[in-house]
Amino acid sequence: MRMYKRHDRSDIFIHWFNAVCWFLLLVTGVGLIHNPALNPFGDAFPQVLRGMVGGGGNLLLVHEIIGVAWIFGFVGYILVNPRGAACFLREVFAVSPDRDMPWMFRKLVLMTLGEKALKAMGQPSALLPQGYYNMGQKGFGQVSVIGGIVIAVTGVIMLLSDVYFTADATVAVSWAVTLHYLAVGVVFAGLLVHIYMAAISPDERPGFRSMFTGSVPEEYAKHHHRLWYEREKARAADGE
Amino acid sequence: MRKAQYAMVIDSAKCIDCKACVVSCKVANGTPEGFSRNWIKASEPDFAAGAKPRTHFQPGACMHCEAPICVDACPTGATYKNADGIVMIDETLCIGCGNCIPACPYGARFRNPQKRTADKCNYCPERRAAGLLPACVDTCPTKARVFGDIMNPESDAARLLEQHKDHVVQVINQKSNTAPHMYYLASTAPVDWTHEAVMPASMATMTGVVDPVVKTLVGLSGLGVLVMLGRQLLSGHDSSHDSSHDSGPDVHTGSDVQAGQAHKQQTDKE
Ligand code: SF4
Ligand code: SF4
Numbered sequence: 001m002r003m004y005k006r007h008d009r010s011d012i013f014i015h016w017f018n019a020v021c022w023f024l025l026l027v028t029g030v031g032l033i034h035n036p037a038l039n040p041f042g043d044a045f046p047q048v049l050r051g052m053v054g055g056g057g058n059l060l061l062v063h064e065i066i067g068v069a070w071i072f073g074f075v076g077y078i079l080v081n082p083r084g085a086a087c088f089l090r091e092v093f094a095v096s097p098d099r100d101m102p103w104m105f106r107k108l109v110l111m112t113l114g115e116k117a118l119k120a121m122g123q124p125s126a127l128l129p130q131g132y133y134n135m136g137q138k139g140f141g142q143v144s145v146i147g148g149i150v151i152a153v154t155g156v157i158m159l160l161s162d163v164y165f166t167a168d169a170t171v172a173v174s175w176a177v178t179l180h181y182l183a184v185g186v187v188f189a190g191l192l193v194h195i196y197m198a199a200i201s202p203d204e205r206p207g208f209r210s211m212f213t214g215s216v217p218e219e220y221a222k223h224h225h226r227l228w229y230e231r232e233k234a235r236a237a238d239g240e
Numbered sequence: 241m242r243k244a245q246y247a248m249v250i251d252s253a254k255c256i257d258c259k260a261c262v263v264s265c266k267v268a269n270g271t272p273e274g275f276s277r278n279w280i281k282a283s284e285p286d287f288a289a290g291a292k293p294r295t296h297f298q299p300g301a302c303m304h305c306e307a308p309i310c311v312d313a314c315p316t317g318a319t320y321k322n323a324d325g326i327v328m329i330d331e332t333l334c335i336g337c338g339n340c341i342p343a344c345p346y347g348a349r350f351r352n353p354q355k356r357t358a359d360k361c362n363y364c365p366e367r368r369a370a371g372l373l374p375a376c377v378d379t380c381p382t383k384a385r386v387f388g389d390i391m392n393p394e395s396d397a398a399r400l401l402e403q404h405k406d407h408v409v410q411v412i413n414q415k416s417n418t419a420p421h422m423y424y425l426a427s428t429a430p431v432d433w434t435h436e437a438v439m440p441a442s443m444a445t446m447t448g449v450v451d452p453v454v455k456t457l458v459g460l461s462g463l464g465v466l467v468m469l470g471r472q473l474l475s476g477h478d479s480s481h482d483s484s485h486d487s488g489p490d491v492h493t494g495s496d497v498q499a500g501q502a503h504k505q506q507t508d509k510e
Pocket of ligand 1: 301302304305310311344345347348360420
């Protein structure tokens with residue numbers, strides 16, 4: 001079967017590098033929040049995790065090291081594959097509301113309430129063809145990009161707080177804490193859906209596999225990313 | 241569980257404002273110039289006709305409160321109330337965000353300009369580990385400051401408290417009562433120098449707005465995933481799929497590189 005290339009080697013690398021960093025940063029980060037009014041997973045989780053690494057200070061250090069590595073990973077990716085990064089951003093932020101908004105709404109209803117519910121709302125159940133990314137992917141991509149930038153910037157502010165910041169500048173640090181938490185929370189909410197869709201939902205196996213191999217079969221490309229598929233086909237025909 | 245409550249019981253009438261405690265604290269804890277972990281407050285003498293103008297001196301420091309607002313303000317738990325009742329700062333965990341500083345009604349905290357983290361009295365743990373009293377207590381020539389575990393009836397502090405239990409005063413800010421564990425015998429002055437605790441807007445936003453928003457979003461998305469998973473398990477596959485040219489899931493950070501050549505169709509693979 002004809003295969004359509006979706007991801008370069010550096011794309012695959014940065015995806016899984018990001019995934020591993022996110023996992024570690026999330027676990028250590030949740031362990032770093034310890035406040036009677038917050039404690040996302042209760043009082044015990046931070047205590048246990050801190051105990052495991054020999055204290056909260058060590059946990060903070062581990063979080064900081066992984067966080068810096070995460071930022072450098074992305075800088076490295078952009079240096080190695082600037083076109084890929086630009087292409088990703090272009091695709092993710094290219095929204096055509098007339099096509100994408102109904103797609104998003106219908107898809108959401110179909111996935112959760114089902115086709116009957118969609119019909120009952122007087123909506124057709126056909127989904128408009130999508131491009132390189134569908135609207136769900138674009139939405140999560142946008143949240144990840146913006147959230148990632150907020151997380152990185154606020155993280156660096158917190159990292160430098162007890163190195164460079166003076167007492168009058170702590171208002172920036174204090175807000176960095178709040179924004180860091182907000183951005184991580186929002187991206188994590190999207191991440192749950194992303195993981196389900198990509199790794200658990202069976203129809204998306206080819207898409208999942210392409211995150212290792214780099215390409216998807218023609219059938220999948222046609223079915224899931226019709227506009228992109230047609231674009232690629234036309235391009236291939238031109239080139240031949 | 242709380243095993244102890246170290247506290248200071250102070251007879252402020254004995255204080256002669258020599259400030260030896262302030263000096264010895266600075267020496268013991270290497271506090272930078274312009275900052276101090278403890279203090280002596282002085283009352284305004286009353287010069288009205290007929291009054292006897294006199295000044296009352298009041299030694300103070302962090303009061304290791306029962307309901308410390310500084311702990312509520314700290315996002316990381318770097319400021320915490322220890323099992324021995326002492327409110328501690330874990331310097332390695334403190335990110336120097338400064339949230340805790342306005343949250344103390346006594347102004348007991350400052351941001352150490354050298355370490356760039358929060359700083360305040362911690363009852364000299366290094367000295368206590370060596371069997372010594374906190375520096376200020378040790379130094380006080382009139383023994384105005386008495387230190388000990390008030391949960392242990394044998395301690396000097398507990399005995400003194402018990403002896404004077406009918407006339408012990410605490411300096412409390414009515415709007416921000418932190419239930420301080422600093423007890424003054426008989427009476428003390430001045431008492432009107434505290435300020436209402438200020439929770440930084442960023443922290444109030446984090447606990448009051450951001451936290452519920454984040455938990456709701458994550459909850460909703462988790463619920464959505466469970467519903468989708470339920471449908472998948474019930475119907476055997478993703479039900480939305482039949483009727484659509486849809487797509488799903490592979491949202492990745494990846495992209496198509498080299499747009500031009502990348503999609504030259506790949507070799508015919510299986
Ligand atoms: S006196 Fe201030 S710094 Fe000390 S425990 Fe009470 S609120 Fe916290
Ligand atoms: S500055 Fe205060 S609130 Fe901020 S992390 Fe340090 S102890 Fe906690």
